[in-house]
Amino acid sequence: MKEKIEIVKKQFENDKFAKSLGIFLDELTxxxxxxxxxxxxxxxxxxxxxxGGVIYSLADAAFSVLGNNNNxxxxxxxxxxxxxxxxxxxxxxxxxxxxxxxTRRTASYLFKVYMEKKQLRTLVATMKSVSYRTGKKIxxxxx
Amino acid sequence: MKEKIEIVKKQFENDKFAKSLGIFLDELTxxxxxxxxxxxxxxxxxxxxxxGGVIYSLADAAFSVLGNNNNxxxxxxxxxxxxxxxxxxxxxxxxxxxxxxxTRRTASYLFKVYMEKKQLRTLVATMKSVSYRTGKKIxxxxx
Amino acid sequence: MKEKIEIVKKQFENDKFAKSLGIFLDELTxxxxxxxxxxxxxxxxxxxxxxGGVIYSLADAAFSVLGNNNNxxxxxxxxxxxxxxxxxxxxxxxxxxxxxxxTRRTASYLFKVYMEKKQLRTLVATMKSVSYRTGKKIxxxxx
Amino acid sequence: MKEKIEIVKKQFENDKFAKSLGIFLDELTxxxxxxxxxxxxxxxxxxxxxxGGVIYSLADAAFSVLGNNNNxxxxxxxxxxxxxxxxxxxxxxxxxxxxxxxTRRTASYLFKVYMEKKQLRTLVATMKSVSYRTGKKIxxxxx
Numbered sequence: 001m002k003e004k005i006e007i008v009k010k011q012f013e014n015d016k017f018a019k020s021l022g023i024f025l026d027e028l029t030x031x032x033x034x035x036x037x038x039x040x041x042x043x044x045x046x047x048x049x050x051x052g053g054v055i056y057s058l059a060d061a062a063f064s065v066l067g068n069n070n071n072x073x074x075x076x077x078x079x080x081x082x083x084x085x086x087x088x089x090x091x092x093x094x095x096x097x098x099x100x101x102x103t104r105r106t107a108s109y110l111f112k113v114y115m116e117k118k119q120l121r122t123l124v125a126t127m128k129s130v131s132y133r134t135g136k137k138i139x140x141x142x143x
Numbered sequence: 144m145k146e147k148i149e150i151v152k153k154q155f156e157n158d159k160f161a162k163s164l165g166i167f168l169d170e171l172t173x174x175x176x177x178x179x180x181x182x183x184x185x186x187x188x189x190x191x192x193x194x195g196g197v198i199y200s201l202a203d204a205a206f207s208v209l210g211n212n213n214n215x216x217x218x219x220x221x222x223x224x225x226x227x228x229x230x231x232x233x234x235x236x237x238x239x240x241x242x243x244x245x246t247r248r249t250a251s252y253l254f255k256v257y258m259e260k261k262q263l264r265t266l267v268a269t270m271k272s273v274s275y276r277t278g279k280k281i282x283x284x285x286x
Numbered sequence: 287m288k289e290k291i292e293i294v295k296k297q298f299e300n301d302k303f304a305k306s307l308g309i310f311l312d313e314l315t316x317x318x319x320x321x322x323x324x325x326x327x328x329x330x331x332x333x334x335x336x337x338g339g340v341i342y343s344l345a346d347a348a349f350s351v352l353g354n355n356n357n358x359x360x361x362x363x364x365x366x367x368x369x370x371x372x373x374x375x376x377x378x379x380x381x382x383x384x385x386x387x388x389t390r391r392t393a394s395y396l397f398k399v400y401m402e403k404k405q406l407r408t409l410v411a412t413m414k415s416v417s418y419r420t421g422k423k424i425x426x427x428x429x
Numbered sequence: 430m431k432e433k434i435e436i437v438k439k440q441f442e443n444d445k446f447a448k449s450l451g452i453f454l455d456e457l458t459x460x461x462x463x464x465x466x467x468x469x470x471x472x473x474x475x476x477x478x479x480x481g482g483v484i485y486s487l488a489d490a491a492f493s494v495l496g497n498n499n500n501x502x503x504x505x506x507x508x509x510x511x512x513x514x515x516x517x518x519x520x521x522x523x524x525x526x527x528x529x530x531x532t533r534r535t536a537s538y539l540f541k542v543y544m545e546k547k548q549l550r551t552l553v554a555t556m557k558s559v560s561y562r563t564g565k566k567i568x569x570x571x572x
Contacts (some may be wrong), residue, residue, distance in 0.1 A: 016187045017194035044159045051160035053203045080223040080509040084530035090231025101513035223366040227387035244370035302473045303480035330445045337446035354558025366509040369537045
């Protein structure tokens with residue numbers, strides 16, 4: 001398993017959009033993930049608050065990595081995100097994800113996005129996601 | 144109504160994140176919206192395909208504008224997006240949205256994202272969204 | 287195609303739960319479906335309104351039939367339902383569904399539930415659903 | 430708080446649809462709920478498996494009770510359910526729910542449905558729900 005996890009960890013370094021948002025991968029295991037990012041002013045919506053698309057993109061980046069940690073290329077089928085609170089500009093956003101279930105061809109996950117401010121966490125969003133596993137290897141050289 | 148629509152149209156010009164993605168507002172009415180954007184290479188995920196967060200952000204930008212077109216500040220509660228196909232790099236993405244229902248305090252919408260290539264449209268994603276209307280005016284000077 | 291549609295039409299006659307709710311299949315094509323049911327007092331929630339589970343079950347019955355109209359056994363992965371209005375007790379509920387997209391292994395659909403009263407329709411709920419196609423035949427004798 | 434919890438507990442005894450499904454309320458606190466039901470043959474779909482609408486209805490019953498445990502009438506806005514596994518006929522279904530967040534006017538919850546068989550639990554479905562709090566009291570006589 002560890003070898004497979006390394007594949008997607010390395011792949012994620014090539015995620016140009018995640019890079020432009022400053023998303024960092026902190027931890028990845030077989031069933032969990034943690035990432036974080038620093039909110040910036042260029043991520044504001046027209047109401048000068050962090051854009052919903054930015055919050056979603058952090059959770060989606062976690063989904064794409066956790067959902068591909070077993071050398072089986074997965075594609076997103078459906079993501080449902082509930083917004084609990086608007087994060088404060090300039091704070092750190094953290095996403096923590098876990099796998100809920102998986103079959104040979106499908107898998108589902110739950111992600112929670114938190115704002116961290118003065119070492120206190122506030123729940124910002126919860127995302128539930130479903131993916132389809134294509135059965136194609138990400139790295140052909142590994143079983 | 145027309146006056147209220149102009150408020151959010153003007154506000155959207157200040158959406159920094161939408162601007163960084165090159166999202167354009169093409170049409171806004173009382174119950175419908177159309178926006179578009181040009182996919183760029185810096186929007187790729189680690190698999191060199193347009194990032195799910197980019198597709199979502201286009202739909203979410205449309206949601207934020209259509210949901211605020213009546214001078215009643217609305218916040219997103221829940222968005223559920225189904226991905227139908229991965230759009231080709233470099234193509235144009237179009238989102239078309241419509242209102243499904245609204246009450247004094249809540250509203251719901253449906254958005255479809257298409258890839259346009261050689262004047263042919265392919266359905267890329269469908270998003271269903273729910274918002275809460277705060278009752279606060281966006282522009283205090285207009286009724 | 288017509289032959290495959292007949293398979294699930296016949297199967298649906300054995301849906302015990304749908305039968306207990308009085309759900310009728312009105313029309314099924316390759317890409318659309320229409321069903322209806324009569325709301326009864328034993329379908330009330332504790333607030334004496336038609337139960338959310340009843341409204342969902344009508345849409346879900348339509349999903350199970352439309353999603354299985356090609357002799358390829360499909361299982362539900364995810365359903366997201368938005369409630370627009372509470373239907374009046376004793377009225378007729380109608381669901382109309384359409385396919386949004388399909389690949390060899392997955393498919394997605396949109397369903398709208400209406401209340402019909404004095405020949406007027408009111409939108410009650412919208413459901414977006416995703417299924418996984420197992421590849422197993424429902425009727426082994428048909429191609 | 431205890432007094433408010435008793436209001437909805439008592440109300441739930443009048444939920445005719447939940448009663449017809451044999452849904453029992455086991456535990457209700459300010460932020461959590463547990464219910465269960467026994468799967469019966471009249472809850473089958475056309476594939477002789479417990480109907481998706483039945484599984485949903487159990488989760489939805491839990492949502493309606495947990496979401497109304499503070500004497501503030503709430504209505505369902507959106508429910509998104511992911512199905513992980515088909516429960517075995519004749520087993521016990523258990524739903525456990527928790528509140529995720531709440532504001533004065535909106536609230537969100539997470540529900541997990543398990544099949545219990547020989548004292549082993551299997552995750553059957555996960556539902557994420559959003560409600561709108563009308564501000565109307567359920568029991569006028571209690572603050």
